[in-house]
Amino acid sequence: MAKHTPQTMRGQFLEAFKTAYALRNVPLPKPSAPDDILIKVDAASYCHTDYVLAQGQMPGLPKAFPHIGCHEFAGTVVSHFDSPSSKASAFKEGDRVGVPGRAFHPCGSCFECQGSKDPVGRDEKGYSIYCPHSENNGLSKHGGFAEYAVVDARQLAPIPAALSAVETAPLMCAGITIYAALKRCQLEKGDRVGIIGAGGGLGHLGLQYGVKMGYKVHGVDAADAPLRLANGLNTGARIVDARFEKAVDIVQQLGAEDGKKDRGEMGLDAVIILPETQAAFDYGMALLKSHGKCVVVSFPEDGFHISARDVVFRDISIIGSLVGSNRVLREMLNFSAEHNVRAITKSISLPRLNGLVEEYHKGEGGKLVIDMAMTD
Known part of the structure; x- marks a missing residue:
């Protein structure tokens, strides 16, 4: 010594x-x-x-x-x-x-x-x-x-x-967890990814990593202080207040931007779930297009309810990510x-x-x- x-x-x-x-x-x-x-x-x-x-x-x-x-x-x-x-x-x-x-x-x-x-x-x-x-x-x-x-x-x-x-x-x-979760999304540059819980410890890092990786990032939160933090980063990501913007409306907007009409073609390619609430999980799932990936990082004591229809009819992959x-x-x-x-x-x-x-x-x-x- x-x-x-x-x-x-x-x-x-x-x-x-x-x-x-x-x-x-x-x-x-x-x-x-x-x-x-x-x-x-x-x-x-x-x-x-x-x-x-x-x-x-x-x-x-x-x-x-x-x-x-x-x-x-x-x-x-x-x-x-x-x-x-x-x-x-x-x-x-x-x-x-x-x-x-x-x-x-x-x-x-x-x-x-x-x-x-x-x-x-x-x-x-x-x-x-x-x-x-x-x-x-x-x-x-x-x-x-x-x-x-x-x-x-x-x-x-x-x-x-x-x-x-x-x-x-x-x-x-926080850094390695959200970085690895983004890698598990298996995205290509220009793909869309949602960070649910964007103003938290992992989320605000995810906004930065996602944008710097070349993805189109949508950060979602539902509280004033985390939303202020996420907006204050000025990353270029779209920041969504889930209290006032419905997932279905965002999906429709993205469909219009892309000139798509079928629901399966509209939405995000992947989402990462950071909060422990069912509402956050459901919001993230609703943002996904067909064949999208839902990467779950949080582990609430009572778990999440998963719709079999999302998994079977929309071919949504639900993937866990630790570190x-x-x-x-x-x-x-x-x-x-x-x-x-x-x-x-x-x-x-x-x-x-x-x-x-x-x-x-x-x-x-x-x-x-x-x-x-x-x-x-």
Whole structure:
């Protein structure tokens, strides 16, 4: 361990479900396996999943209390295990890295790790972000709401010079999730895609990615603050207020633009569902033309009701999307740097994490980030 590294750190701990975070001083964690790397956390982003976990809505998680949350963070490499693997050795002390929560210590031998048929950027054999036996920073093991964290070198991505830690942290879950969902739409340039929930953490990034990928993007939301955020991005996407514009009217307008008369030819080629409401799901499905794709990212506790008629008579494909592989993660970061895709963020210091949670419940869109450089 580097000589300047302290022996203790501050961390924000959940000590029970449905309670506030508690700031505690604890010993520094240490790398315990060849792929382990100790990083100094520079920024940690708050995700909806952090709220779900804290409410006790993820069965079996966390494995124990007290628990440090956050599965989307960024930091700087501090030290390695005594005998590091080749993957770990590739990251040098001082390197800036992005950390998604998934796939800490995957088994390397299961169906997923040996090369499953994930169509969006499988990783090399022996590692998979879908490994059912792996740990997950911020969920099953400690995450980024602390000054230091132990991470797996295989899950990391180098941060491009154009991106700061605060800009990178939200991309480690929100960014990679919406980027991978867009790839699952399998669109061509000029195709139309709808982002349902366009003003939220994932949605406002999706607007930017979709436009920069060359798609005709329709962003849909139904609340004032997220709509203001989506409109304020000035991406060129069409922003729709679902409270006042019916899906059927939008479809008719698009049909008129294209000179189409048959319902099956009119509408969007794909939609991505981000909110957890049935109304949002139904609105997205109603926007699709025949043979379109509905990519579902949200997972409400009671699920969604799906019309068999949409699936059978309109040939709508309903596809789930969780996150992207490490290869796609690196692609997404480089794309973000090159095309100036950035999350709209509000930052706060680590001791004020509970205040950040209060901000989250206001539902004003964008992303909320702990910036470790901020003073108390």
